Structure formats: C-alpha cells, structure tokens
Amino acid sequence: MSRNDKSSDGKFSGRQGGGQRKKSYARGNAPIKKAGDKTSAKPTSAKSTEKTEGIRLNKYIANSGICSRRDADIYISSGNVTVNGKVITEMGHKVKLTDEVKFDGRTLNPEKPEYFLLNKPKGVYVTGSMEKGGKTVMELMAKATKSKLDPVGKLDTQAMGLLLFTNDGSLAKKLGKPKNGIRQIYHISLTKPLSPEHLDKIKAGVILEDGKVKVQDVSYIADRPRNEVGLETNSTKNHVIQRLFKSMGYEVEKLDRVVFGGLTKKDLPRGRFRRLTDQELINLGML
Known part of the structure; x- marks a missing residue:
C-alpha cells in the first residue's frame, strides 16, 4: 500500500512582442523534436536521483517518521545522528538508501x-x-x-x-x-496418538539439546483424534515443535501456526x- 492548467480546448496560445501571434497547437499535434534535442530528454525522477546521488539527511530522517525536516536539522547539529557509524553534524549532508542511518542508536527506515x-x-x-x-x-x-x-x-x-x-x-x-516471547499457537497432527503421559510431560517442559522448551499450554483438540493437539509456546528455537515431539518418539505430520501474537487466520485463505x-x-x- 491531479498534481499538475490548460484551456478547455487543449490548446496553448498567447502573444509575443510586436503583436505577433504565437503558434497554437492542439493536443497530439506539437512539432516533432529532432534527435539530439536536449528538450526531448525525459526528466529524471526524484526516486532515481535519490538512488544514485542520495537524499538530504534531514529529509531521510523526516521520511522515517521521527520528526520534521526543521527539527531533524537541530538533531543533526546536536550530534544525534550517525551515518554508517560516523556522527554527522553537517547541514545538507546527503545519504543513499543503502546507508545505515541511526538516530540515538535506533536504525531508521526512510x-x-x-x-x-x-x-x-x-x-x-x-x-x-x-x-x-x-x-x-x-x-x-x-x-x-x-x-x-x-x-x-x-x-x-x-x-x-x-x-x-x-x-x-x-x-x-x-x-x-x-526474551519478548511472542505468543504462538500451533495445530499439530502427529503420525500416532499422543499419550496422556507425554501430554503431561510437555506441559512440565521438555529439555532439548539447546535448553528447556517452555510451553504455556498443550491439549487435545476437541472432537478430534488424539493425534491432533493444540500447543502454545513463545519459544523461538529452530524446528522446536518437531524436535520436541521427536524427543518422545513422535513424528509431526502437519504443523499449522494459527495464532501469532494477537493475529489470527480469520478470513485469510x-x-x-x-x-x-x-x-x-x-x-x-x-x-
């Protein structure tokens, strides 16, 4: 997830000195420009210029939503801004979109x-x-x-x-x-039913080679076979669900993350x- 006034008939007209009338052209009938005519070159877009030549640092900061350009100048002169690890206090300094710009240690996105x-x-x-x-x-x-x-x-x-x-x-x-532990809920299908003993073991916390896996909740899914369970965890360990069940002799057949933070799959095919x-x-x- 309109900017640009012509007469109603689409013609441009006017008078030059001495009363001589300027030529008038309708849309689509302007004289053909010769090859090499400098006026025929397309104007360079602002975005392409920014990519090659860079943009002013105060604009970069303003685009990131931190503050206005005027306030950005104040912060720059005060030494609050770094570009690629170097403090910049120069007004009018230009940066490229590939540069790392930080404001009080926070990386900015233009x-x-x-x-x-x-x-x-x-x-x-x-x-x-x-x-x-x-x-x-x-x-x-x-x-x-x-x-x-x-x-x-x-x-x-x-x-x-x-x-x-x-x-x-x-x-x-x-x-x-x-440490932030974002909430995640998974719908898990196993190749065989999960025993009540192993369900309780998961609730208590399973220790893997890289530490204990904390599980906020785990339960059988209502009106479903006992090889289908729901599990809530905030662990960010790699392949944590598969490794957790594998450590107890189970294989994960299907894994579906149905909640991430407060986000759900509702109305999202x-x-x-x-x-x-x-x-x-x-x-x-x-x-």
Whole structure:
C-alpha cells in the first residue's frame, strides 16, 4: 500500500512582442523534436536521483517518521545522528538508501513502514529454496508492495500458517527477541496418538539439546483424534515443535501456526496475504 492548467480546448496560445501571434497547437499535434534535442530528454525522477546521488539527511530522517525536516536539522547539529557509524553534524549532508542511518542508536527506515500477514501454504520456503524450482514466500508477497519486506521469525518449509512481513526493522527485531516471547499457537497432527503421559510431560517442559522448551499450554483438540493437539509456546528455537515431539518418539505430520501474537487466520485463505489493521499494529507495539 491531479498534481499538475490548460484551456478547455487543449490548446496553448498567447502573444509575443510586436503583436505577433504565437503558434497554437492542439493536443497530439506539437512539432516533432529532432534527435539530439536536449528538450526531448525525459526528466529524471526524484526516486532515481535519490538512488544514485542520495537524499538530504534531514529529509531521510523526516521520511522515517521521527520528526520534521526543521527539527531533524537541530538533531543533526546536536550530534544525534550517525551515518554508517560516523556522527554527522553537517547541514545538507546527503545519504543513499543503502546507508545505515541511526538516530540515538535506533536504525531508521526512510520508507513508510508496512505490515502484512501471510497464511503460508505447505512446501513453501521462507529463507530460500533448497531445491531447484522451489517456491519461496517472497514470490507470494511480490505484489504486496514495492518496499522490501522481510519475514519476522521462522516457519519451517513443511509448516503452514501465519507469517508476518514488514520493512520495519525495529519491530521485526523486537518481535524476534527470545526474551519478548511472542505468543504462538500451533495445530499439530502427529503420525500416532499422543499419550496422556507425554501430554503431561510437555506441559512440565521438555529439555532439548539447546535448553528447556517452555510451553504455556498443550491439549487435545476437541472432537478430534488424539493425534491432533493444540500447543502454545513463545519459544523461538529452530524446528522446536518437531524436535520436541521427536524427543518422545513422535513424528509431526502437519504443523499449522494459527495464532501469532494477537493475529489470527480469520478470513485469510491459505496462500493469501493482507495488511494489518491499525488496531493490530497497536497490539503488536504493546507486546
């Protein structure tokens, strides 16, 4: 997720000195410009100029939503801003979109922050294709925006369900920290029924090679076979669900993340994405 006045007949007319009338042209009948005529060159867009020559640092800061350009100048002169690790106090300093700009230690993004939620299908890679022709989530998100989006957190290739995308590096970093423990609920199908003893063991916490897996809740799914369970955890360990069950002799046949933070799959078909609502963003910011 009109700027530009002509006469009603589309003609431009006027008078020059000495009473001589200027030539008048209707739309589409302007004289043909010769090759090499400098006036025939297309104007360079602001965005392409910014990519090659850079943009003023105060504009970069203002675009990131921190403050106005005028206030940005004050912060720059006070030494609050660094570019690629170097404090910049020079007015009019230009930066490129590839530069790392920080304000009081916080990395800035000159693009408008965008947030999307994808209901990932099974067999789609998150971080890249390991097989020739394998599909990635970035292909599913290609038409969402022109901004560069990144997935927040991980989701195994064979897993399905909710995956958050954003160009807001600060929020992505916050949600990805293990200590923040974002709430995740999975619908899990096993190749065989889960015994009550192992259900209680999971509730108590299973110790794996990289530490104990804390589970907030786990239970059988009502009116379903006992090989289907729901599990809530805030763990960010790699392949944690599969490893947890494998340690007790079970194989995960189906894994579906149905809740991520306060986000759910409601009205979001498999393989589709949507923008987050303002309320959802507020909720995520409070996590």
